[in-house]
Amino acid sequence: MTDVLDTLIYLEVPRILSHRENIGDFLTKLGPLLISRFKEREDNVKWDIFHAYTALLSQIRSLIPNFSSITLQTDSEKGEGHESCGDVETVRIGGAILLKSAASHEQIAVLEALDAQVPMLVKAINKQLKTKTLKTKQCCFILLTQLLRAYPGALSDQLHLLVSGVASAMGDRSSNTNMKIDTLSFLSVALCSHPPEKLHPHMSVLVPLIVRAVGDSFYKVSAEALTVTLSLIRVLRPSHPSACLLDFTPFVSAIYDAVADKLKATDIDQEVKEKAITSTGLLIATFGDFLSDKASACLILLSSLVLDEILMRFQLPACLPILLERLRNEMTRLVTVKALTTIVNSPLKINLGAILPDIATLGLLDSLTTKYAHGGLDGEGMQKILAETPALVTELDLQISQLALNFVADMMATHPELIPECLSKLLSAFVLLSQSSLLQGATLTSALNLLDALMRNPVPNKPSLEELLDELTAPVFAHASLPRQAYHSISACTAVVASASDDLSKSSRLAKQLAQQLRSPDTTDGVRLFSLLTLGELGRKCPQVYENDPSLKYALIKLLKPELEHTKQRNSRPEELLVDAFNSSSEELKAAASYSLGMLAVGNLETFLPFLLKQISSQPKRQYLLLHALKEVIGSESVDARAMEFFRPRIEQIWPVLMEHAICPEEGTRNVVAECLGKLCLVHPESLLPRLKGCATSKNALMRASAVTAVKFLIVEQWTAADDMLQCAMAEFLQTVTDSDLNVRRVALVAFNSAAHNKPKLIRDLLDMFLPSLYAETVVKKELVREVEMGPFKHTVDDGLDLRKAAFEWYMYTLLETCLERLDVFEFMTHMESGLKDHHDIKLLTCLMLARLASLCPTQVLQRLDRLCEPLKAQLQSKTKANAVKQESDKQEELRRAALRAVLALHVHVPDAERQQQFAELLTMIRSSPELNALYQSVERDATHRSFTAESIMETD
Incomplete structure (x- = not known):
């Protein structure tokens, strides 16, 4: 039986990993068999069985990459089966409530099958956790971790069976560091993915284990335990009061003690140091009221005892200076700022008086001004900070400028008496910043908010309206020309x-x-x-x-x-004044007049919209500019509900005007029309979306292109009333991917890239029908390649290049991330291989795609690795001509780096890649070339730095 099962595993696991579309069948048929054989006596076979079931869970996680996006809530108290929450249809699986509008039938079926197997799975694992073989225990926790990543909350009703196994793994003297780390990783995921009330009964066992692990002498164990501590704190005292049913007081002192010891230590690993700072911030933000009160009471009672020194460690003022010291250290500054920001944003008003005068970090100060609006921030320290702020308002770092502007605006509202000393320098810096071409978006909004705060708050000795306007507008009159922005x-x-x-x-x-x-x-x-x-x-x-x-x-x-x-x-x-400006010879003045006319209409829709529509109909030479003005009106965020009620009846006047210009030969005009059409459909989808769908089948190719482009502007980040109707109509719009007109196919790919990226639900169920047409666009078509004579030279022009780039970009950046479960990975790689031999721009895209695919589907990539190595090798060996210009050399360098990043991803993510002959030869070629080896090491350092930075951000957020 063992030999048969062993053979079955080696045959089935590659199939599991290669055919994601059959994952439901594999789980239903193979899952119970694997679980029943966890009791296998032969250890090697047993470990392979664990690996096979873990592979199943890994594929389920790929099928449902973002579980929270399809889940309404987790609640074990409500009944089973299908239910409706308001107008939202849902289905319950275990403790999770899934949105039927967001989850596919396949995802629901797989989760139901997995949920049914969980009790049997946990029972089998519980028995294996009692064995003495460390690797078997490790396999158990690795499998459980993967289970919770694929199906968060899966163990809600089974946790009591696993607690003793966790305690054994963490407390057994024979447990090595890897065993402890794997167990802690499981705990971290378990604490994050289950409701607090399901975890509270087990705190008396788990908290001492975690506290002991925080003090472990090996830095990796300590760091992992501190990560678990962050989740533990949130479980002990959830942010929602109704979820806090546990008396957490017996546990807080022990946790604080362990974390404080790591915070005070100076001779520890940097990772441990940073995580101790983060844990301290969350601990104070969560339990600050308890820690402070307990310290005060105990100090009064025990002031004459030796225990005073111990109890002082629980007093917040003793801990906060340590954080301040970490703030002065460059290595720990960023993580400390985030920890202090967590404390300030806590619903508890923590007393930070001991360190307030010394904190000078903008993001933190922005929170402090709001939290301590009525005291605590005045004084000499804050005056010094405000005096330094004008120097930070500069185009050299717009993010810092934005934070500085927000901080000063908040101070104007809460402490206006502190502003006068820095106001003159601040306005001078502000005026310089306003002349920058980079001032836009969020930074410009912050700048406008500052001026609004200055005018509306009682800032002493502030300039009058006339004086302020003279200072702000002085650059316009002093300089003949400024950047347009x-x-x-x-x-x-x-x-x-x-x-x-x-x-x-x-x-x-x-x-x-x-x-x-x-x-x-x-x-x-x-x-x-x-x-x-x-x-x-x-x-x-x-x-x-x-x-x-x-x-x-x-x-x-x-x-x-x-x-x-x-x-x-x-x-x-006044609107006629702006229209007459369209006669100017200056294109900038025309564009400004168009924008301003739109803004006039936004401010007074009832007065100016009829005039604008009349101008569009009667002024054919000005229509492009007038349509831009109309676009400003339709898309403006400042159109309120009352104005929209006036706007709706005018739609019947606007639509024919837009239809008339949807067939304009000028692509720029058509794009403006398409944006107006899309945004109009959002206002009244019931009547307008069917009309737009009809335009997509028009005999006029320009009309079809405008209609499909409009779809892109129908897809906004938030879910709207138009989405359900759009989903029903999406098949008709997707038909344009096979349109006979090259331009229609191109804009169709661009539009549906937007759909796949922002709302994949709209197209996920249609991919099987249209993927062959998409893949067909990745192939070089000879009929679209032509030669153009330029004097004595012949130049090759590929009219299909933009279309191929759009096709590669769509499924590189989008389908790979959002609809991976719908792709046949091997067919996908077949077309990706052709991209590695295509035009320079497409080679760059496919190299990035290959690097991403290596991390998502390493086993499938391994099976095609021999075919991928040859084009990568060709890219690395290609050389520019001796007389090549710098631009060509730079492009070649860019391509080599892209190829090396792909090679690095294959080396890191694909298991046993070096055992594959072609890949081993490719690595040997790179390492034997001084030039390529230097580039490869540079790419490797960049990847390591990006990975470390991303991990640090995630841990301190």
């Missing part, structure tokens, strides 16, 4: 200051001044651009400026219509 930034700042002042008369005077600047013949293009943008920003942020001053309307309309100077056009409106 600078004009946008300064105009936004100007509008925010005017709006925050709540002085409508001064804001109106500002608008008149801007109008006069546009009117003056001596005005430079830069000032005109600034004036146009600011008029639009004012219309969005302060629309009352144009509503309450008819004389302003008249002044505005005259600016770009000089012939009206001596006529009385009392009913002229």
Whole structure:
């Protein structure tokens, strides 16, 4: 029987790892057989059996890579079977409630089969944990860890059977370090993946084991135990009060004692040191009230006893200076900042008075200003910090600038009396930053928030509205030309200051001044651009400026219509001023006028939208710019519910206008139309999505391209009402992947890349139907390759290159990550191999793809390794011509690095790769070449650094 089973394992395990599409059948048929043979007497066979079942679990994890995304909640108290939570249809499996809209039928079936096997599995493992063979115990914990990664919460009703095995593995003197690390890894996953109430009954056994492991002399065991401690703290006192049913007081002192010993030690490994700091931060943030109160009470009672010295270790002020000391050390600064931020963000208001004056880290200070708004941050220390802040507001580091701006804005709201001493330098730095082409996005938002805070809070000796505007706008008049983004930034700042002042008369005077600047013949293009943008920003942020001053309307309309100077056009409106700016010879002014017209409409939809639609219909030469203005209106986040109610009836007027321009020969115009169509469908999917689906089958290729491009803008990050309808229509849209028109196929791939990346559920069930068409686009098509004569030279043009790049990029960056369970990996690799021999850009893509595939499917890659080595070898051996220009040399260097990264990934992730002859020869060739070996070592160092950085971030988050 042993020989038969051994043979079965060696035959079936490769099949399990190679055919993910049959994982449900393998689990149902093979799983119970493997579990029944855990009692095998021959150790080697037993370990292979464990490996086979672990391989099954690994494939299930690949099938469901993000379990939380398909789960509504975990709750063992509700009934079994199918149920509905509101309008969301769900299905219960064990203690998990799965969203039927997010989980596929295959995922549900596999989880149900696995859940049914868990009791039998745990019972068999429990018996094996009582054996004396360390490797068998290790196999048990490795399997259980993989089980919880594939099916979090699987052991909710079985934990009591495993606790004694954990205690034995951790407490047995014969247990080696690997045994302890594997056991701790299991505990870490178990604590994270089960509800606290399921774990609380076992704390009296688990806490002493973990505390003892924290003090272990071997740094790897101690580091792993500190990782477990982070999860343990969250279990003992969950953030949700209703989940905290445990009296945690008997455990806190022991945990604090063990962690504090590691925190105070100076001669320990860096990893242990960092994890001790992180654990201390979470410990204080979670139990700070208990630790502080206990210390105070005990010190009063036992002040005359020798125990005072011991009890002082539980007093927070004694611990916080240690963290402050770690903050001054460059090696531990980052992790300490994150630990202190955790403490500050705690729902408990921890007394940080002992160290507040010395903390000068922006991210932490931002939290501190909110947490201690009414005391604790004033004083000389904070004055020094504020004095240093202006130097941090610079384009050299926008992330630091953003944090500095947020911090000062918060201080203006909570401690305005501390601002005056640094305000002058801060505004000078701010003005310099506003001239940067890099100031946009989140940093620009922080800059605008600071100005809003300055205007709305009682900051002593702050400049008046006029003085502040003069300082902010000075660069516009002092410099003949600024970066385009600078004009946008300064105009936004100007509008925010005017709006925050709540002085409508001064804001109106500002608008008149801007109008006069546009009117003056001596005005430079830069000032005109600034004036146009600011008029639009004012219309969005302060629309009352144009509503309450008819004389302003008249002044505005005259600016770009000089012939009206001596006529009385009392009913002229400001929107006409911006439309007339479309006649300018400057493309920048035209674009600014388009943006500003859209902003005017956003601020006052009822007044300006009808005008905009009329202009689109009556001004064919201006339609591209007018459509851009309409796009600003449709996509603006500032369109509120009331305005949207006005907007809905206008859709029937907007749609025909967009349809008319959806067949424009200019791709830029079609792209703007497509964005408008997609965003309109989000507003009213019931009536508009069927129309868009009809456009996808139009006889006009340009219309089909516009319709498919619109799908990309229908897919937003949040789930919307349009998603269910879009999922039903997705098959029709996907048909365009096989369109006869090359451009339609290209935009289809781009659009569905967006779907696969953001909402794979929309296309996952359709992949079997359309993957052959996708794979067909990865092949070089001779009919699309042509020669073009350029003087005496002939140049080869590949019209299918962009399409192939789109196809490779789609399933490289997207399907591989989001729909791996739907792919036949061997067919996938067949087409990937062709990419390794294609154009330079596609070679880069496929090298990155191969590196990712090596980590996701190492066993399948091993079976094709011989075929992958040859193109990689060719890339590494190729050389540029002697007379090659620097650009060609740089491209070749880039390709070599990409190939070496792929080789490194194969070496690291693919088991027994070096035993494969072709790969061994490839490594030998690299190591024997000084040039390639140096590059390979450089790539290896970069990979190690990235891995260490990522791990550090994950551990300290």
